[in-house]
Amino acid sequence: MAKGGLRYGAGRPGWHGKVEHCRSIDVRRFQRENMLKPGSWSWQWRDAETQEVVSSIGIIGAATHMILSYATEGVNIREHIDITRTPCKLGGSRAWFRCPRCHGRVAKLHLRGGRFACRQCQRLTYSSQSEDLIGRLWRQQAKIEAKLARNWQRPKHMHQSTFERLRQRLWDLESAREDAFADFVGRLGLIL
Numbered sequence: 001m002a003k004g005g006l007r008y009g010a011g012r013p014g015w016h017g018k019v020e021h022c023r024s025i026d027v028r029r030f031q032r033e034n035m036l037k038p039g040s041w042s043w044q045w046r047d048a049e050t051q052e053v054v055s056s057i058g059i060i061g062a063a064t065h066m067i068l069s070y071a072t073e074g075v076n077i078r079e080h081i082d083i084t085r086t087p088c089k090l091g092g093s094r095a096w097f098r099c100p101r102c103h104g105r106v107a108k109l110h111l112r113g114g115r116f117a118c119r120q121c122q123r124l125t126y127s128s129q130s131e132d133l134i135g136r137l138w139r140q141q142a143k144i145e146a147k148l149a150r151n152w153q154r155p156k157h158m159h160q161s162t163f164e165r166l167r168q169r170l171w172d173l174e175s176a177r178e179d180a181f182a183d184f185v186g187r188l189g190l191i192l
């Protein structure tokens, strides 16, 4: 994990930050911790080596959104993040954040410049090959999603069997992408 002294873009035009240098929140993690419901929590980031808490945010939860509150450079910020859901393979649903900037559906939001937003909006890149693989998987997923109705629902004209095949493909792509990401994160020895 990068330690102090990293200055984004300082004197380096065109240089993009890397995902691994940013604080982020992951909706899958929040779902596992049962935080996507009414309540209030605090979320902390720890240094990968020393395990010391390096920063934290307050979260006020609800079923359909969460309010993040935190201070950055002495300014208190409250950010409203919408939560949306898609159906899961084994029943139930999977949660996503809506990026507050582009309203895209994403698993993770990254803190940069005092605000949370998706990787694209924050202009963050992954390292090398993982980025290529993950990008490819996303593009395949986007093509299939374009054939389906909103939130992975079956369009009226589509046969049930076609729909089930496409949705299965989405789940496969999703787990392949998560594996690629876990692999990439693992190689960097990060704690997320």
Ligand SMILES: [Zn+2]
Pocket: 099, 100, 101, 102, 103, 104, 117, 118, 119, 120, 121, 122
């Ligand atoms: Zn975005």
